[in-house]
Amino acid sequence: MTPKRVGWAAVALGILAFFVAVPPLTVRSPIVVIVLAALAMAAGSYAVTAGEKRIGWGGIVAGLVGLVGGYAATQSGVANLERVVVWGALGAATLRYATPLIFGAVGGLFSERSGVVNIALEGMMLMGAFFGAWGADMTGSWILGLVIAVVAGSAFAAIHALFAISFRADQIVSGTALNLLAVGITGYLYVQVYGDLGTPDDLPSVPNVSLPIDWLPLFGDVFGDLNLLVWLALAAVLVTWIVVFRTPTGLRLRSAGENPLAAETAGLNVVRTRYYAVMASGGLAALGGAFLSIGFLHTFTQNMTAGRGFIALAALIFGRWKPGLALAATLLFGFGSALASRLPVFSPSGAVLFQALPYVLTLIAVTGLIGRSVPPLALGRPLPRS
Amino acid sequence: MADSPALELRGITKRFGALVANNSVDFELKRGEIHALLGENGAGKSTLMNVLYGLHQPDEGQILLDGEPVTIDSPRRAIGLGIGMVHQHFMLVPVMTVAENLVLGAEPRSGLLLDYKGAANRVRELSQQFGLAVDPDAKVEDIGVGTQQRVEILRALFRGAKVLVLDEPTAVLTPQEAQDLFVVLRRLTEQGTSVVFISHKLNEVLDIADRVTVLRRGEKIDTVSTEGATERSLAGLMVGREVLLRVEKPEQTLGEPLLTLEGVSAEDDRGLPAVNDVSLEVRAGEIVGLAGVDANGQSELIEAIMGLRAPTAGTITVDGKDVTHCGPRDTLAAGVSHIAEDRHRRGLVLEFDLAENLCLREYKTPAFSTRGFLSPSKMVTRARKLLKEFDVRGGEPETRAGSLSGGNQQKVVIARELTADPKVIIAAQPTRGLDVGAIEFVHRRLVEERDRGKAVLLVSLELEEVRSLSDRVLVIYEGRIVTELPPESSEEDFGVYMTGGGRDERAA
Numbered sequence: 072m073t074p075k076r077v078g079w080a081a082v083a084l085g086i087l088a089f090f091v092a093v094p095p096l097t098v099r100s101p102i103v104v105i106v107l108a109a110l111a112m113a114a115g116s117y118a119v120t121a122g123e124k125r126i127g128w129g130g131i132v133a134g135l136v137g138l139v140g141g142y143a144a145t146q147s148g149v150a151n152l153e154r155v156v157v158w159g160a161l162g163a164a165t166l167r168y169a170t171p172l173i174f175g176a177v178g179g180l181f182s183e184r185s186g187v188v189n190i191a192l193e194g195m196m197l198m199g200a201f202f203g204a205w206g207a208d209m210t211g212s213w214i215l216g217l218v219i220a221v222v223a224g225s226a227f228a229a230i231h232a233l234f235a236i237s238f239r240a241d242q243i244v245s246g247t248a249l250n251l252l253a254v255g256i257t258g259y260l261y262v263q264v265y266g267d268l269g270t271p272d273d274l275p276s277v278p279n280v281s282l283p284i285d286w287l288p289l290f291g292d293v294f295g296d297l298n299l300l301v302w303l304a305l306a307a308v309l310v311t312w313i314v315v316f317r318t319p320t321g322l323r324l325r326s327a328g329e330n331p332l333a334a335e336t337a338g339l340n341v342v343r344t345r346y347y348a349v350m351a352s353g354g355l356a357a358l359g360g361a362f363l364s365i366g367f368l369h370t371f372t373q374n375m376t377a378g379r380g381f382i383a384l385a386a387l388i389f390g391r392w393k394p395g396l397a398l399a400a401t402l403l404f405g406f407g408s409a410l411a412s413r414l415p416v417f418s419p420s421g422a423v424l425f426q427a428l429p430y431v432l433t434l435i436a437v438t439g440l441i442g443r444s445v446p447p448l449a450l451g452r453p454l455p456r457s
Numbered sequence: 458m459a460d461s462p463a464l465e466l467r468g469i470t471k472r473f474g475a476l477v478a479n480n481s482v483d484f485e486l487k488r489g490e491i492h493a494l495l496g497e498n499g500a501g502k503s504t505l506m507n508v509l510y511g512l513h514q515p516d517e518g519q520i521l522l523d524g525e526p527v528t529i530d531s532p533r534r535a536i537g538l539g540i541g542m543v544h545q546h547f548m549l550v551p552v553m554t555v556a557e558n559l560v561l562g563a564e565p566r567s568g569l570l571l572d573y574k575g576a577a578n579r580v581r582e583l584s585q586q587f588g589l590a591v592d593p594d595a596k597v598e599d600i601g602v603g604t605q606q607r608v609e610i611l612r613a614l615f616r617g618a619k620v621l622v623l624d625e626p627t628a629v630l631t632p633q634e635a636q637d638l639f640v641v642l643r644r645l646t647e648q649g650t651s652v653v654f655i656s657h658k659l660n661e662v663l664d665i666a667d668r669v670t671v672l673r674r675g676e677k678i679d680t681v682s683t684e685g686a687t688e689r690s691l692a693g694l695m696v697g698r699e700v701l702l703r704v705e706k707p708e709q710t711l712g713e714p715l716l717t718l719e720g721v722s723a724e725d726d727r728g729l730p731a732v733n734d735v736s737l738e739v740r741a742g743e744i745v746g747l748a749g750v751d752a753n754g755q756s757e758l759i760e761a762i763m764g765l766r767a768p769t770a771g772t773i774t775v776d777g778k779d780v781t782h783c784g785p786r787d788t789l790a791a792g793v794s795h796i797a798e799d800r801h802r803r804g805l806v807l808e809f810d811l812a813e814n815l816c817l818r819e820y821k822t823p824a825f826s827t828r829g830f831l832s833p834s835k836m837v838t839r840a841r842k843l844l845k846e847f848d849v850r851g852g853e854p855e856t857r858a859g860s861l862s863g864g865n866q867q868k869v870v871i872a873r874e875l876t877a878d879p880k881v882i883i884a885a886q887p888t889r890g891l892d893v894g895a896i897e898f899v900h901r902r903l904v905e906e907r908d909r910g911k912a913v914l915l916v917s918l919e920l921e922e923v924r925s926l927s928d929r930v931l932v933i934y935e936g937r938i939v940t941e942l943p944p945e946s947s948e949e950d951f952g953v954y955m956t957g958g959g960r961d962e963r964a965a
Binding site: 318321323332340 | 553561612
């Protein structure tokens, strides 16, 4: 067995240490948890000493997490455990919580791969949330609602593009300004249009897709009745991967983000490429926002994105600017949120702390503890003047 | 119109504000010719070629291709007209493969997708046709500079270039690689391509070009055939006065060893071994040259000596004092001066004015500050004196360092480092990017310091410079000193050691 396999085994054992202690297995003896966790850490240490540092440390951390989580589970009441850990519902909730993040992350991927830092995802998402709701309300159609959200998001993103690309402003400053602007615009329009009443109760909403797979254990519960936008989000990941990594357009996009001068020299129009990328970014992020307002909550409230744009950006960085890994990161963050929403049974404050998970993981990702996250080379740098 | 030249520039004038970069320049390129464009830095060579490549629009003048007047408003247009450019700093995307880089901008497709296999095959075909060996699936960041250059040339050919412009193509190559490049260029001209070869190196211009056009301060001085031209005659045209091409070196008087390295090893930024067990000694009154191809551990070695990088093994001694674990400040205080290889990153603070830059070493001494407060007037007075002594042009003590030309910036660095009266001088690429006149100045100063009993370690990628200045030469390859050669040894001998002793010829 190679040290690498041992490392992976350590990770698996660490997860198992937690898994045995919760339903459906619900082992009540802490000994089992402790033994499994100890095995995980031992295997992890072995992998570290054998040179597989990254995965080895992963195993050790997994063992620790498994030990703490599993032990805590054995010490809490079975009834509570069974209320919290319902895998089918958790899975569906994970996807629901992850959806806005997925849209945001793949949106951010377009912009950042083309070389433009997009910290304005939050604002673009918020624009999408408001205009999705407003559009659906005005036209009476959720489809037009989504279209209007995408248009609003792209138009808003064009402002970021104008400042970041044409005026060569600092992209962080421009993005931050846009986030604040989005809060202002949506807040003002919301009060103007809906006043104290809020959005109407009969707001058209994006339908769920019911699949006849109820009989499948677990899968049926997770995938049987998801919102259309959840499926769209998953499709967006696949499409993004194909576009960015398998088409000429993607090659040009990435070259603009890695070495814009090289792209110019090859006869490409970097400015135009970046404009399109940032606007695509805005449209996708807006879909994530629209999911919040007309897919999930069926209402718009002020500043309802509540930092999800930033978490999407965090997922993008944690996922090393790659669609598949970014999806994995959003699912992890989504799972954190899903679990957190059920944790108050045990400890309300602990549940809040759980919400910080994405940021902690992102910090770990950028410090390189689990493999360095290398951004596109020209990220944040405007095209040099010729 | 078979008799019309492949390319003709007529009366090109390009102004940047008050600066006239090109003043009514004429240039003619015959079919199948290699035509060198020679001039000092800032003579307007690159501007002229950027006009040709659509990066700048000329204020006046006309461009004719095969006798037809054309307007070139973008690189895309230039490429479409059959003009290819190989830039001095390669325009490649490091994380992408050779094939991806090559087809960027004109990608073969299968349906909506990129036809990567087709691209790779196209690369193989071209590389066979022109005899330029490259591996289409290698990532650009993993291949050597010589190969990267081949990729650039192939890319231009792939886009159908009939006129190929090479901007200082040998700057990053070993002598052997440069010879290989020349063979390739001759083969290309036989196949009908015309080549513009931009350079400020006289010997290689004489070696490769059929004709030479000399630019000086934005004006065309003359176009001459290389037949019958000499380095001296070209240098005269280029600078406008007689130039000393050879450095005059008096007999040396050797003294005590001032800089001693014993078994020094260091790692690069990625934590990989970059310097392996280097031992060397530089004595008072000698210039020791360190020859090598770029990225063979020179930068890391210099940083280790200067205390900018912690050595992983070995000891470094300056005049008997162990400075192995000293930081930069203590190393400087021990009597080391450092002409940094990158004057923008390490040599100067570009946003500071010259007076401030000139006292970066001594700002803390009582001469320039009292009780923690700087004395600007003293700084300015001394700066004025130094600027005059070192003939820095275009700058007052209050001028921002970033606004000087490269040659004058380097003079500021040298002024600061030499007035510190060091024992040891580490000169890293001291003439990089400088023109003939400034090079002459730097070389003369270094030899003067040697004659005053200083120990000079000269690290340079320019073999010619190392050979002409040094009293003895060490060759570094993959972080090891592989041999010591007398400077009179032939370029070929150096080339062999600089590329790993000829045992493992670099994979093509």
